[in-house]
Amino acid sequence: MLTTAEILRKVRALEIKSKKLTTDLFTGEYHSAFKGRGxxxxxxxxxxxxxxxxxxxxxxxxxxxxxxxxxxxxERELTVMLLVDVSASSLFGTIIASKKDIATEIAAVIAFSAVNNHDKIGVIFYSDKIEKYIPPKKGKQHALFIVRELLSVQSGQKKTQLNTALRFFNNTTRQKSIAFILSDFIDTGYQDALRVAGNKHDIIGIKIYDKMDRTLPKLGLLRVEDAETGEQKWVDSESKLVRYEYEKDFFRITDYSNEVFRKAGCDLLHVRTDEDYVKILQRFFISRNK
Known part of the structure; x- marks a missing residue:
């Protein structure tokens, strides 16, 4: 767990990085991507x-x-909501950073982009329950508070249930909003709640995944544990069949989320932990302006 001093240092570093990105890369693109929403x-x-x-x-x-x-x-003022998955699987990462680290950076960039455009920004932290709710407000101090919470929030729960977060969002957010969902989307059963939310709000999913979520490396006999269920088992990572089934399972859950978002009329971006998320966000904002 981070100390208060470490959190403050990280908040400052994220503020500097986010401000540079919002100034140099997202000037005009963020807001014009969502123009005409009301x-x-x-x-x-x-x-x-x-x-x-x-x-x-x-x-x-x-x-x-x-x-x-x-x-x-x-209406030039927008309400932006972040739905941030803080379940156990978000802590996984093998190359540059964990999924939670990348989600925190992306959320910080969105938060500062929002306050720079005088928009309200709020957050729902969730696992298989609502961990914390920060109602949307304007202002730099509010954005800094959100970044501190992003860095320090810890879930007592291991599992993910996006359905719960979406239902809470639908019930608490009356005004039409833009919602970014930051998760690895490894759960299912959220299609109805997403469709309801998508009918009223502008929903953008950002699926954050690690290289090893997709590809099992050849490391011999491994004892692996599911971060969310705690289930443990031995797997032979040298086996082509085992590696094939592992990758097939990744694409099964990815195809599910792609299809659910498509049917709900919502966007879904894919960000790998070792990729440049800035370019992915930029391309998305620019595509919205066409």
Whole structure:
């Protein structure tokens, strides 16, 4: 567990890194990627030929004896929610960093991007239950608080249940929001809750996985333990069949999450722990602007 001094050092380092990324790479791209997500009433003006008759303000029109139209403008303030998986499997990592480390960095970048654009940012930490909820607010201090929590949060639970997090999100978030789900998505059974959330909110999944999640290295006879169930067994990593079945299981769960997100009309990005997540986020933001 990190000491307070270590957490503060890491918060400062993440703040510096995130600010550089949001300034140098995401200027304009983050916000324009989500433009037009809502419209708010601005004013009324005299009706002009071609105005949509659905937007005629009948009360004002009756008062002045000729038609007036309501004028709307794009809502510039957004509400961004982070749903962060803190179950046991998030601690796994074999190359550069653990899945939790990468999720923390991505979440920090999104948090600072949000506050730089005067948007609200909130977090739901989850395992197979809701570990912590931080309601969305604006401001740099709020973003720094979120980063501190990202670094220090620990789950007492091992398993993952995205269904629980999505139901909590659906019940607590009334305003249309943008939600980033950071997880390795190794569980199932969340398709209904994702479809409900996707009907109202803009959902982006970020699947974070390690190279060894997909490929079992040839290291002889291994005693392995499932981080989430605690189940242990011996496997022969020299066996081609064992390695094939291991990889097939990875693609089975990946195909499931891809299909569930597609059917729900939501986006799903894939980030390996040794990849440059900045480029993946950038490509996604730019594709949203086309």
């Amino acid at each position: 419209m708010s009433f601005k004013e009324v003006r005299e009706y002009s030929a071609g105005d949509d008759i659905r937007f005629i303000d009948w009360n004002v029109s009756a008062r002045f004896g000729h038609p007036f139209s309501k004028v709307f403008e794009e």
